[in-house]
Amino acid sequence: MYQDNNWxxxxxxxxxxxxxxxxxxxxxxxxxxATTRVEYRMLPFYDQVAMIRVKDPSWTPANLFIYYLTDQGNLYWLNGTSPPIHEVNAKAxxxxxxxxxLEYLKFFCFFVRGEEGPFLIAxxxxxxxxxxxxxxxxxxxxEGTIHPATYESRNEKGFFMCDAVVYYSNALFTANFAVQPGGMIEMxxxxxxxxxxSVRIDAPIA
Incomplete structure (x- = not known):
């Protein structure tokens, strides 16, 4: 994620x-x-937690990137499951x-994966x-369906209500999300x- 120059x-x-x-x-x-490239960046929804990205040309598959969150010296490997993110969310x-x-929604859906890969907010x-x-x-x-994700409002529970187009496996769908202040997300x-x-997203992280 974050394929830009801000690392x-x-x-x-x-x-x-x-x-x-x-x-x-x-x-x-x-x-x-000698060969491994390591970079970091800050994330807007944490005060002191950084994301680390690791890449080595010897790895298979060749497009594998490995990501961590780091908080006060503790490392949390973003391995496609939700516990590392929830643990950091509680501690940070x-x-x-x-x-x-919306940035958090894209982050969470990319790194918490199903059997067929990420839930890319397209x-x-x-x-x-x-x-x-x-x-x-x-x-x-x-081209006729994808559009920027939108944040609508907070509901009566204080959850952030969002809408987005999701690309998962070989399917495209629109989804409504409730994002809780503590970081839990419900579709x-x-x-x-x-x-x-005809094609699937190919973005291995573990």
């Missing part, structure tokens, strides 16, 4: 110390100061506002995670737009 490189002793702490990642991904704590709720065709090798029919369907309903698309 800050980790170098020197800090890089070596971090890699010593995580090597091998998950017991199988080797890292080395997470601070969701009207201004950052907002425009320029999203780097939307496959480029799509056929004309699929492209036409997507209230979904309406299919297109199924059996």
């Amino acid at each position: 800050v490189p980790v170098e020197g002793e800090e890089l070596a110390g971090f890699l010593d702490q995580v090597n091998p990642i998950g017991g199988k991904y080797r890292v080395s100061p 704590p997470v601070k969701i506002t009207d201004d950052n709720v 907002e425009n065709m320029d999203d780097p995670y939307i496959p480029k090798n799509i056929d004309a029919r699929t492209r036409s369907v997507m 209230l309903n979904d309406d299919p737009i297109a199924a059996d698309l």
Whole structure:
């Protein structure tokens, strides 16, 4: 996630110390100061928690990126499950506002995965995670339906109510979300737009 230029490189002793702490990642991904690229960025819904991104050219698949959250020296591997995020949300704590709720929604749906991968909040065709090798029919369907996610209002419980187009597996659907101030997210309903698309999102993180 966050395929932009706002990452800050980790170098020197800090890089070596971090890699010593995580090597091998998950017991199988080797890292080395000579080849592994490590970067970090801050996130708008945490005061002091940073996200770390790790990449090594020796890994298979070649497009694998590994991500961590780091809070006061503690590392939480974003491995596709929700517990690491919920643990950080409780400890940090997470601070969701009207201004950052959509950013949090995109973050959560990308990193908490189903069996078929991420629940990508699809907002425009320029999203780097939307496959480029799509056929004309699929492209036409997507161009006619995807649009920026919207934050509507808070409900009577104080939950942030949001709407978005979701690209999951080989399907596209619209969904309504209730985002709780503590970071839990519930998908209230979904309406299919297109199924059996010719391509799936390929963005491994573990």
